[in-house]
Amino acid sequence: MFSKATxxxxxxAAQSALAKLYVVAPVASTTWAVGTDVTVQWQDDGSSxxxxxxxxxxxxxxxxxxxxxxxxxxVGTLDVSVNNSITFKINSDIGPNNQAVYFMRFSSETLKxxxxxxxxxxxxxxxxxxxGSTGTFNSTVEAQVQGASSASGSTAASxxxxxxxxxxxxxxxxxxxxxxxxxxxxxxxxxxxxxxxxGASSRFYLPTAGAFVAAGALSAFVL
Numbered sequence: 001m002f003s004k005a006t007x008x009x010x011x012x013a014a015q016s017a018l019a020k021l022y023v024v025a026p027v028a029s030t031t032w033a034v035g036t037d038v039t040v041q042w043q044d045d046g047s048s049x050x051x052x053x054x055x056x057x058x059x060x061x062x063x064x065x066x067x068x069x070x071x072x073x074x075v076g077t078l079d080v081s082v083n084n085s086i087t088f089k090i091n092s093d094i095g096p097n098n099q100a101v102y103f104m105r106f107s108s109e110t111l112k113x114x115x116x117x118x119x120x121x122x123x124x125x126x127x128x129x130x131x132g133s134t135g136t137f138n139s140t141v142e143a144q145v146q147g148a149s150s151a152s153g154s155t156a157a158s159x160x161x162x163x164x165x166x167x168x169x170x171x172x173x174x175x176x177x178x179x180x181x182x183x184x185x186x187x188x189x190x191x192x193x194x195x196x197x198x199g200a201s202s203r204f205y206l207p208t209a210g211a212f213v214a215a216g217a218l219s220a221f222v223l
Contacts, residue, residue, distance in 0.1 A: 020049045021057075021080055021106055021123035028100070030128040034092045040075070040104050040125070041085040049111060051081040054121060056109040059086065061094065063101050063137065064144040072102070072141075080106065093135035100129040101145050 022045040032038040040059065044051045057080050061073040072095060075088050095102070104125040111121040137145065 020045065020047065020121065021051060021054055023104060023106075023123065023125040026104065026125050026128040028126040028128070030126070031098070031131050032090050032128060034090045034094065034130060034132040036089065037087050038090060039085050039087045042080065042106075042123070043084060044081075049114075049121060053111050054080050054106070054108045054123070055111060056080075057106045057123075058109065059104060059106050061090070061102055062105045063095065063103070063141055065147045068144045069105070070141045070144060075104075077109070090130055090133075091135075092133060094130060094133050095135045095137050095141070096130075097133045098129055098131055100127045102130055103127045 021042050024041040024043055025039060026032065042051075056077060058077045059075040060071045061075065062069045062071055064070055073091050076086060078086060106123040108121040113119045113121050
């Protein structure tokens with residue numbers, strides 16, 4: 001189990017690894033009610049890349065794990081350097097009720113990921129819950145949320161490149177990196193970010209850090 005000091009180090013490292021657009025809302029304690037106006041807010045954290053470099057980005061509500069993610073609701077496309085918030089309504093059937101399995105994902109239309117230029121630069125919110133939803137996840141999304149990789153359909157096909165990238169990073173990491181991933185998964189029973197909707201990117205969600213960490217930054221967590 002991580003000590004508080006270790007968790008703090010991971011949190012700082014994660015913020016550094018993903019220095020760019022910083023999501024102010026939602027936060028980990030957020031619960032959004034379906035059918036009501038909810039607002040996503042963000043700001044520039046002062047590090048590179050800037051909001052101007054992120055530029056026009058797509059925004060959506062997602063659920064998933066470190067290998068695959070599913071777009072649950074498209075929110076819109078906007079220039080994140082011109083706007084710093086967007087208001088929308090959560091669909092009433094988006095998924096399970098009162099479960100913190102949702103997160104917002106920004107994907108730049110022009111800027112590439114600094115650790116893997118085959119994929120767009122992205123930014124993420126903390127995981128949040130939704131209240132009043134009458135929906136459920138299908139078996140594929142449910143498996144993703146539980147951390148299992150889907151093996152069939154277009155979802156798996158679009159995630160193949162990202163899965164290979166993640167596997168390569170993990171294979172090259174020391175046993176300590178594997179321990180970090182295993183412990184984080186056990187603590188929160190959630191995993192993190194890659195992509196199936198617009199291309200996978202090599203990132204892991206570390207619940208103790210409360211943030212997504214680029215796979216290329218995993219070595220920073222190995223003593």
